[in-house]
Amino acid sequence: MRVVRAVALLLLGVYCGGLVFWVLAPRVQDLPSPAFVRYWQALNLDYGARMPVLVMASLVLLVATSALSVRRGRAVLVLSVVATVLLVGSIVVTLTQMEPLNRLADAWNPDSLPADWTDTKDLWAQWQFVRTALVVAALGCLLASQTLPDAPRRAGRRLARTAPC
Numbered sequence: 001m002r003v004v005r006a007v008a009l010l011l012l013g014v015y016c017g018g019l020v021f022w023v024l025a026p027r028v029q030d031l032p033s034p035a036f037v038r039y040w041q042a043l044n045l046d047y048g049a050r051m052p053v054l055v056m057a058s059l060v061l062l063v064a065t066s067a068l069s070v071r072r073g074r075a076v077l078v079l080s081v082v083a084t085v086l087l088v089g090s091i092v093v094t095l096t097q098m099e100p101l102n103r104l105a106d107a108w109n110p111d112s113l114p115a116d117w118t119d120t121k122d123l124w125a126q127w128q129f130v131r132t133a134l135v136v137a138a139l140g141c142l143l144a145s146q147t148l149p150d151a152p153r154r155a156g157r158r159l160a161r162t163a164p165c
Contacts, residue, residue, distance in 0.1 A: 001068045008061035019132040034110040073151025086138035097127040
């Protein structure tokens, strides 16, 4: 259980860090238009190849963590499930809102951008903030669940299991 939760925490933390970068480096958005689009296209290549594996591994481990959290008590279970739901929310945002915009940007010639390209960039940035908030909240829930002690076992249950037949 602890290993599964620790690896889930590690992978989710790596994913979260990749997303938080955008928030911590707002000047990237101020790059000249061609440079920004080249940067965006390069991110799509790099992140597009690695993030699906990272995110799906995180999701599988969060589902396992949630299932295994039943034994640790209601609070740990709720936090684990909420973390999982928040990660699923970030996946939905990525697939339904951000990926179509990424595909659009990948088709652009950075030296001859469409007139409305900044509208697309701004919309992408808005969804990036939403996705980042979801993943930061998921990481917070998973971290909080790590700090909680296991729920005390009821004596009656333990006695019932050890009582002779």
